[in-house]
Amino acid sequence: MFVFKAGVVGAGVMGGEIAQVIAAAGIPVVLKDVDQKFVDAGLKKAREVTEGQAAKLVAKGKLSEEAASAQAEKTLQLITGTTSYDEFGDVDFVIEAVPEKMEIKHAVFAELDAATPGHAILASNTSGLSITEIGDATNRPDQVVGFHFFWPASYMRLIEVIEGEDTSPETAQAAANFAQAIKKMPVRCHECPGFVVNRILVSTASEIWRYQDETGIDVEQLDQFITEKAQMPMGPFRVADMSGLDTVVKVARDMREAYGDRFYVHRGMEEMVDRGELGAKSGKGFYEHS
Numbered sequence: 001m002f003v004f005k006a007g008v009v010g011a012g013v014m015g016g017e018i019a020q021v022i023a024a025a026g027i028p029v030v031l032k033d034v035d036q037k038f039v040d041a042g043l044k045k046a047r048e049v050t051e052g053q054a055a056k057l058v059a060k061g062k063l064s065e066e067a068a069s070a071q072a073e074k075t076l077q078l079i080t081g082t083t084s085y086d087e088f089g090d091v092d093f094v095i096e097a098v099p100e101k102m103e104i105k106h107a108v109f110a111e112l113d114a115a116t117p118g119h120a121i122l123a124s125n126t127s128g129l130s131i132t133e134i135g136d137a138t139n140r141p142d143q144v145v146g147f148h149f150f151w152p153a154s155y156m157r158l159i160e161v162i163e164g165e166d167t168s169p170e171t172a173q174a175a176a177n178f179a180q181a182i183k184k185m186p187v188r189c190h191e192c193p194g195f196v197v198n199r200i201l202v203s204t205a206s207e208i209w210r211y212q213d214e215t216g217i218d219v220e221q222l223d224q225f226i227t228e229k230a231q232m233p234m235g236p237f238r239v240a241d242m243s244g245l246d247t248v249v250k251v252a253r254d255m256r257e258a259y260g261d262r263f264y265v266h267r268g269m270e271e272m273v274d275r276g277e278l279g280a281k282s283g284k285g286f287y288e289h290s
């Protein structure tokens with residue numbers, strides 16, 4: 001199946017950049033959120049990423065300033081922001097990127113089932129929820145698939161393509177093909193809580209979170225130590241801030257529920273979420289963000 005037009009639902013930390021990735025591959029995409037201010041934030045993120053990529057091409061001498069700027073504008077013109085489903089009548093592939101809560105996913109998938117053409121594939125960017133359960137909200141569970149990007153979506157190459165119990169092999173293959181069409185590397189897997197990457201990542205982070213809670217060691221110092229010693233670009237507390245602490249806590253809780261106490265939920269992080277400190281998206285988390 002060729003994707004002539006795509007849709008993204010949810011223009012938060014992930015959605016704006018996912019739309020950018022699709023547009024940068026030359027595919028028109030409609031980006032929906034519930035409020036125009038969230039749509040605008042997603043479009044702004046897409047512009048920042050696109051202009052950053054253009055500036056890099058100029059700096060490397062790959063494109064002239066004029067050519068890079070024209071290419072960036074061409075990409076951005078392919079993204080349409082909206083608060084309604086009016087533009088979803090001719091999409092071929094939709095990626096849902098709304099908060100990690102089954103009731104919200106269910107509402108959105110039921111809406112998408114009604115708004116999109118019968119052939120469209122409905123994909124979820126969920127970090128670990130059941131694809132089978134998400135698909136239950138539709139009349140096309142065979143066309144529902146997990147399509148899991150990693151933060152930051154414009155930079156990270158991997159996409160997990162997750163098959164639920166009802167996902168057809170054709171849907172999984174079409175999703176893997178679409179991942180390649182948008183210049184990403186698909187990895188196919190069957191569903192289980194956290195899939196492959198988050199099962200490994202959250203298990204590692206669990207031990208670091210547990211250590212910080214037990215010792216009270218300064219978070220910045222610990223992040224710095226890990227980035228220096230493990231040669232990682234960012235420490236786990238900064239990554240959590242950038243990903244959104246509400247999302248990280250929800251995923252960690254789901255993993256603990258599924259796999260038991262070998263997974264850990266950082267107590268300080270839970271308290272911050274209760275106070276509305278969600279990391280970069282709210283301006284404050286473990287770090288201050290402008």
Ligand SMILES: NC(=O)c1ccc[n+]([C@@H]2O[C@H](COP(=O)([O-])OP(=O)(O)OC[C@H]3O[C@@H](n4cnc5c(N)ncnc54)[C@H](O)[C@@H]3O)[C@@H](O)[C@H]2O)c1
Nearest residue numbers: 010011012013014033034038097098099100126127151243
């Ligand atoms: N943040 C990460 O690092 C990360 C990485 C990979 C996957 N994910 C997954 O991606 C999904 C989105 O995460 P996020 O971090 O972008 O969340 P987010 O909270 O930053 O953004 C979610 C957006 O969805 C919008 N929304 C809520 N209900 C909606 C509806 N009914 N219709 C349209 N829009 C709606 C919100 O207004 C918000 O802008 C989650 O399932 C999360 O687990 C997140």
